[in-house]
Amino acid sequence: MSVLAVRDLEVKFGGFEAVKRISFEIPEQGTLALVGESGSGKSITALSIVGLLPGNATVGGEISFLGRRIKPSEVRGAQISMVFQEPMSSLNPVFSVGFQIGEVLREHRGLSRREARARTADLLEEVGLARERIDAYPFQLSGGQQQRVMIAMAIACEPKLLIADEPTSALDVTVQRQILELIAALQARRRMAMLFITHDLGLVGRVAERVAVMRAGEIREQGPVAEVLAAPRDSYTRMLLDSRPRGIREPAKGDTEVIVEARGLAKRFDDFEAVKGASFSLARGRTLGLVGESGSGKTTLGLLLARLQRASGGELRFHGRDAAALPPLEFKRRMQIVFQNPYASLNPRFSVGATLTEPLRIHAIGGGEAERREIAAGLLVKVGLTREALFKYPHEFSGGQRQRIAIARALALGPEVLICDEAVSALDVSIQAQLLNLLRSLQDEYSMSYLFISHDLAVVKAMADEVMVMKDGEIVEQGTTAELYANPKHPYTRRLLSAAA
Amino acid sequence: MGSLAVVVLLLAVMVLSAAGVIARNWSEEVGVSYAPPKWFASTTQDTQTQEEQAVRKLDDYGIPDPIGPELAEINARLTGGGGPQARASTLPLGGDKWGRDVLRKVLKGTEVSLFVGITAACLTALLGTLFGALAGYFGGWVDDAFNWIYSVFTSIPYLLLVLAIAAVLGHKGIATVILILGFTGWTGIFRLVRAEYLKHKVREYVLAADAVGASDMRRMFVHILPNVSHVVLVQLSLHVVLFIKSEVILSFLGFGVGVETVSWGSMLAEAPSELILGMWWQIAAATAAMALAVTAFSLFTDAVRDALDPRLQ
Numbered sequence: 001m002s003v004l005a006v007r008d009l010e011v012k013f014g015g016f017e018a019v020k021r022i023s024f025e026i027p028e029q030g031t032l033a034l035v036g037e038s039g040s041g042k043s044i045t046a047l048s049i050v051g052l053l054p055g056n057a058t059v060g061g062e063i064s065f066l067g068r069r070i071k072p073s074e075v076r077g078a079q080i081s082m083v084f085q086e087p088m089s090s091l092n093p094v095f096s097v098g099f100q101i102g103e104v105l106r107e108h109r110g111l112s113r114r115e116a117r118a119r120t121a122d123l124l125e126e127v128g129l130a131r132e133r134i135d136a137y138p139f140q141l142s143g144g145q146q147q148r149v150m151i152a153m154a155i156a157c158e159p160k161l162l163i164a165d166e167p168t169s170a171l172d173v174t175v176q177r178q179i180l181e182l183i184a185a186l187q188a189r190r191r192m193a194m195l196f197i198t199h200d201l202g203l204v205g206r207v208a209e210r211v212a213v214m215r216a217g218e219i220r221e222q223g224p225v226a227e228v229l230a231a232p233r234d235s236y237t238r239m240l241l242d243s244r245p246r247g248i249r250e251p252a253k254g255d256t257e258v259i260v261e262a263r264g265l266a267k268r269f270d271d272f273e274a275v276k277g278a279s280f281s282l283a284r285g286r287t288l289g290l291v292g293e294s295g296s297g298k299t300t301l302g303l304l305l306a307r308l309q310r311a312s313g314g315e316l317r318f319h320g321r322d323a324a325a326l327p328p329l330e331f332k333r334r335m336q337i338v339f340q341n342p343y344a345s346l347n348p349r350f351s352v353g354a355t356l357t358e359p360l361r362i363h364a365i366g367g368g369e370a371e372r373r374e375i376a377a378g379l380l381v382k383v384g385l386t387r388e389a390l391f392k393y394p395h396e397f398s399g400g401q402r403q404r405i406a407i408a409r410a411l412a413l414g415p416e417v418l419i420c421d422e423a424v425s426a427l428d429v430s431i432q433a434q435l436l437n438l439l440r441s442l443q444d445e446y447s448m449s450y451l452f453i454s455h456d457l458a459v460v461k462a463m464a465d466e467v468m469v470m471k472d473g474e475i476v477e478q479g480t481t482a483e484l485y486a487n488p489k490h491p492y493t494r495r496l497l498s499a500a501a
Numbered sequence: 502m503g504s505l506a507v508v509v510l511l512l513a514v515m516v517l518s519a520a521g522v523i524a525r526n527w528s529e530e531v532g533v534s535y536a537p538p539k540w541f542a543s544t545t546q547d548t549q550t551q552e553e554q555a556v557r558k559l560d561d562y563g564i565p566d567p568i569g570p571e572l573a574e575i576n577a578r579l580t581g582g583g584g585p586q587a588r589a590s591t592l593p594l595g596g597d598k599w600g601r602d603v604l605r606k607v608l609k610g611t612e613v614s615l616f617v618g619i620t621a622a623c624l625t626a627l628l629g630t631l632f633g634a635l636a637g638y639f640g641g642w643v644d645d646a647f648n649w650i651y652s653v654f655t656s657i658p659y660l661l662l663v664l665a666i667a668a669v670l671g672h673k674g675i676a677t678v679i680l681i682l683g684f685t686g687w688t689g690i691f692r693l694v695r696a697e698y699l700k701h702k703v704r705e706y707v708l709a710a711d712a713v714g715a716s717d718m719r720r721m722f723v724h725i726l727p728n729v730s731h732v733v734l735v736q737l738s739l740h741v742v743l744f745i746k747s748e749v750i751l752s753f754l755g756f757g758v759g760v761e762t763v764s765w766g767s768m769l770a771e772a773p774s775e776l777i778l779g780m781w782w783q784i785a786a787a788t789a790a791m792a793l794a795v796t797a798f799s800l801f802t803d804a805v806r807d808a809l810d811p812r813l814q
Contacts, residue, residue, distance in 0.1 A: 308711055332714040345705035349727040359713035406709070413713065 001067055002027050003161050003193040004049065010060035011044050011053065018044045020217040021061065026161070031187070031194040033204040033225070035240075036214035037428035038399075042197050045214075046163050049195070050080050066160060078108045081154040085166035087146035091138040097149045098124075098134035104156045123152040128182060143294075144175035148182065155186060162187070165197045172293035172455065177499040180206060199428065201240055205229060213237045243433035245462040248481055249287070252465050256284040259319060259416055259449050260305065260335075266313035267300050274300040276473040277314060282417065285447040289464030289481065291457060291496070297473040298453050302421045305451060306337045333363055336410035340422035342402035346394040352405055353390035356380070359412045379408040383438060400431035404438070411442065419451045424459065436463060457500045461485055469493045504800030511615060511794055518612035527605035527763060536596035538603075538782050595782035597771065606763050607786045613764040615794065617678050617748045622740035624683030629690025630726075630733050636691070637698025638721050647691070654688050663747075667756040678757055682744045690736045697729040731806045738802030742795045765791050 002025040011019040019041045026032045036042045047053050049063060051071075063070050065080065084090045092100060101123060102116035111119065121131040127148040138146055147167060154162060164183065168176040184207065187194055196207050204211050205225055212222035213234065221234035232238045264277040275297045282288050292298040303309040305316065307323065316323040323331060339345040346355060356376035357369070366372040377387035383404040394402055403423065410418055420439065424432040436459065443450060454460050460467055461481060468478040469490065477490040488494045517523045566572070595603045636647035654662070666681045701707060702725065710724050749766030751757035758764050765787045772784035 303708075306712055308708055329714045332712060337709070337712045339705040339709060341705055345709050347706040347710070347724055347728070350724075358710070358715065362714045362719075409709065409713065 003030075003066060004195070005064040006045075006049070006061070007064075008061035009045065009048060009063065011041070011048055012058045012060075013054075013056055017217055018057075019048070022212075022214070022217075022219045024212050024219065024222060026193045026195060029187070029191050029193055030210065031196055031208040033196045033198060033208035033211045034214060035198055035201055035204060035211060037199055037240075037430065039216070040214040041217040042214050043165055046082065046165050046195065046197055049163065050082055078157045079159050080161045080163065081157065081159040082163040082165060083147070083150050083154050083167045085169050087143060087150050087170070088138065090150055091146060093138050096135050096137055097141070098136075101149065101153045101156055104153055108157045119156075120152075123156055124149075126155075126186070127152045128178075142175075143171050144179060147171060147175075147179055151179075151182065151186070155190060155192075158190065159192060161193045161195065163195045163197070166199065167196075168203070169199070173457070174293065174495055174499045183207070201229070201429075202244065213240070239430060243430045245433065245436060245456075245458045248461050248485065249463060249465060251480065251482060252286060256286065258283050261317040261320075262305065262314065263317070264314035265301070265304050265311050265316060267297075267304055267309065268312045273473050275304060278304075278468075278470075278475050279314075280468060280475070280478065282449045282451060284416070284449055285443065286466070287443070287450040287452050287464045289460035289467040290451060290453040290470060291455065291460050291467060292470035293455060293496075295472075296470045298470050299421055301470070302337065302419045302451060302453050305417075306335055306419055307331060308337070329363065333413045334416045335419070336413060336415035336417070337419040337421060338403070338406050338410050338423040341426055342399050342406055343394075343426075345406050346402055348394055351391055351393055352376075352380070352397075355394075355405065356390075356409055356412055359409060363413060365413070375412070376408075379411055380405075382411065382442075383408045384434075398431075400427050400435065403427060403435060407435075407438070407442075411446075414446070415448065417449045417451070419453070421453045422455065423452075425454060425456060432459070439463070457496065469496065504797045504804060507793060507797035508801045511611060511797065514608055515612045515615045518608055519616070523605075523608055527609040528601060530600040534596070534600050536600060538595040595780070595786075597775075597783055603768075603783050603786050606768060606783075607765075607790050610763050610765045610768055610787065611790060611794070613675065613758060613762055614745050614748060614766065614791070617675060617682070617758075617764070618741040618745040621679045621682035621686065621744045622737050624679065625686040625740050625744075626690055626733055626737045628683065628687035629736070630694050632687065633691045633694025634698055634721050634726070637695035638702050638717070638725070640699075644695075647695075651688055651691055654685070659685065660750075663751065664754075664756065667751070673756070673759050675758055675762070678748055678751055681751070681756075682747055686740060686744065686747075690733065690740070693732050693736060694729060697732055698725060701725045701728060727809075730809065734802050734806050734809075738798045741798050745791060745794065 004026040006025070007023045008021045009019055009023070010017070010021050022041075022045065024032060024034075034042045034045065044053070044057075048057075048059055049065075053059065091097065098117065098120050101120045102111075102113070105111045105116040105119055106113070109116075117134070121134050124133055125131055129145060129148050129152075133141070133145075138149070141149065151167075162183075167183065168179050171179060180203070183194070186192070194207075196203075198204065208225055210222065211225045211228050213220045213228070213236065215236050220236045221228060221232065228237060229241065232241060258281045261281040263279050265275060265279070266273070266277050267275040278301055280288060290298050290301065300309065304311045307316070307328070318326060318331065318334070350358070353373060353376055356379055357372040360366050360372045360375060366375050373390065377390060380387055380389050385401060385404055385408075389397070389401075389405070394405070397405065403426075407423075423439075424435050427435065439450070440463070442448065450463070452460060452463050464481050466478065467481050467484045468475045469484070469492065470476070471492050477484065477488065477493045484493065485497065488497055514523070597603060597606065632647050632650075636644040657665075662685050663681055666684060667677065670677045670680060698721075702720075707720055707724055710720050715724065745765065748757055748764060749769050752764055752766035753770040757766055768783055768787040772787075775781070775783055
């Protein structure tokens with residue numbers, strides 16, 4: 001008998017069909033991975049199973065849990081529990097983690113305060129945290145520890161089914177791996193079934209036996225993981241698999257002139273050293289990858305290079321001259337940056353035309369407003385958009401399109417160096433592949449140099465000629481991509497690579 | 502849409518009144534003392550006439566006025582020989598103690614109160630936004646300096662500060678009231694705008710503007726300001742409302758507009774003694790006008806905020 005059976009599930013918001021008649025089953029102790037890009041309806045499916053859909057949703061179809069049909073409005077916290085993507089926003093910041101886990105036990109199990117506390121300590125131990133952490137507040141824990149707390153809370157009532165909605169997407173790769181191992185161990189020990197929701201096809205093979213690929217509310221393909229990954233029948237699944245960055249960048253031939261050289265670049269905030277003496281050089285037409293986990297200082301290093309933050313030590317040389325001696329405007333014309341979040345990096349009050357003509361106006365490029373508008377339209381075409389976009393506002397575009405606009409803005413000044421700070425990390429994998437291709441072709445066309453900052457080792461491997469690995473503000477290892485990936489020397493690099501493999 | 506119509510109407514009243522088209526002769530004594538509203542008088546004719554008679558009796562003590570005929574003659578000569586004007590016994594919205602038309606007073610009062618409220622609120626918003634933008638954007642010693650001034654201003658009890666500035670400015674009148682309110686009211690907006698700038702200056706779109714070479718001024722007022730303008734707009738409307746009320750307090754305390762002009766505040770200041778006598782129409786008219794204006798302005802600013810946000814179009 002299956003733990004969960006979903007038949008012809010349909011969820012509508014007004015006229016919009018978020019989930020279109022999907023069916024799947026999860027056997028006892030089995031794991032189904034639900035894979036899809038943003039907006040595919042995978043989280044809505046999960047919410048309809050636990051009865052947490054917003055009030056304006058209309059639900060059709062049938063959901064059976066342990067052979068019994070359940071109503072869509074029923075909230076089922078005790079037998080089905082859920083782990084969410086963002087542990088920081090799922091935990092209440094003003095209560096200790098012990099109180100929050102204990103609350104579940106007191107509510108569902110009717111335990112007394114003392115019993116709940118003892119049981120909570122056991123649970124913390126089970127998810128790999130020290131018992132003493134029971135009185136810690138969420139802000140005192142790292143992202144991985146917070147996710148462990150969320151998992152402890154989810155298993156507190158010994159559920160039959162665990163729904164994990166992107167449980168590791170917000171975490172660094174090394175932590176991600178630990179959490180996945182924890183979930184797998186708990187699942188085996190407690191004989192739970194699991195619905196694992198993710199956007200990352202790479203994770204699927206590690207956690208699930210069966211996979212269902214969702215797109216625009218439909219299940220395009222489902223079957224055993226090995227079968228689907230090895231021989232996808234559906235064109236969309238194939239496209240997803242092909243979009244994952246793979247391979248390694250062809251080594252560039254010959255030497256080109258060095259454009260940027262950093263010597264002992266450092267940044268200190270009060271008593272915190274964000275960047276400790278970074279030294280590297282970047283040659284024309286080459287890409288330097290910068291890899292590190294969150295908080296490693298890689299974004300700060302990017303901002304130092306763009307001189308958007310003042311370095312507290314070291315030297316930055318541009319074409320062999322001190323960058324500080326260059327007029328700021330000229331430096332900015334030759335050094336541009338693309339940020340991670342396409343939703344935050346465009347001014348929502350500026351039309352796309354205004355966003356693209358602004359740098360031209362500031363640098364007095366182009367004869368008049370009409371000519372600048374033409375240049376802007378040309379840039380839009382270059383990044384794969386149409387000139388009609390000039391008159392629209394950022395909110396009218398998808399994430400990928402916005403990132404194209406941000407790239408067009410950076411290109412407007414014809415820079416020699418482009419810093420890509422996690423420029424494709426917030427995007428779906430199919431969009432990511434398109435943008436990486438765009439960046440590559442732009443690099444060939446203008447022979448720009450890239451500093452490519454990313455936490456994603458596969459993306460960097462596919463993009464960079466040389467790679468630097470950063471940890472706690474320090475560059476622990478750097479070398480050519482082929483060398484570093486094949487033969488990592490620093491233990492941290494080795495750990496990173498094995499976690500991502 | 503309705504609020505827009507009301508606001509336009511109020512502004513039209515303000516302009517027309519300032520231009521002297523309507524309510525120019527608000528100070529003429531056209532009715533009998535405390536003339537009741539027309540519709541009210543017709544339903545309660547009896548009690549009204551009794552009250553009026555009672556008032557007359559009190560007036561002449563039952564003794565014939567020895568200089569009555571001479572006084573009448575002098576009055577006739579002063580008013581150009583037309584004889585004493587006939588005074589209306591009822592007026593559209595009633596009359597005040599001197600028989601002035603409450604309707605005209607309300608219209609004239611709309612001009613004064615709205616002008617004071619809007620101008621002072623604009624001055625406040627301007628100061629608060631400018632100071633808040635500078636302090637929030639630049640931080641460091643600029644922020645410290647503005648915060649110090651802010652602390653000084655907020656540590657002095659409000660009325661004491663208002664009275665002190667009034668005493669220093671000396672001259673009594675509309676301009677003084679506006680300056681007093683403007684110089685004391687900026688602190689709230691300053692605090693909110695500063696916080697918004699602190700939040701926005703590290704946003705990626707501002708960094709991106711920096712990266713393409715936009716100057717500090719451009720980033721502050723072209724990039725960030727439109728994104729925080731909703732805060733300023735909401736505060737602006739709240740302050741219009743607040744300052745209309747503050748003007749009432751100032752006028753009541755004798756630091757507001759002088760006797761040569763009328764505002765909703767000075768009308769309300771007359772109300773306590775009238776209410777004891779049962780004359781409710783002046784306070785009712787002024788309050789109704791104020792409530793209408795306040796509601797309309799609040800709804801109007803909401804609409805303006807939505808209209809200015811491209812995300813909601």
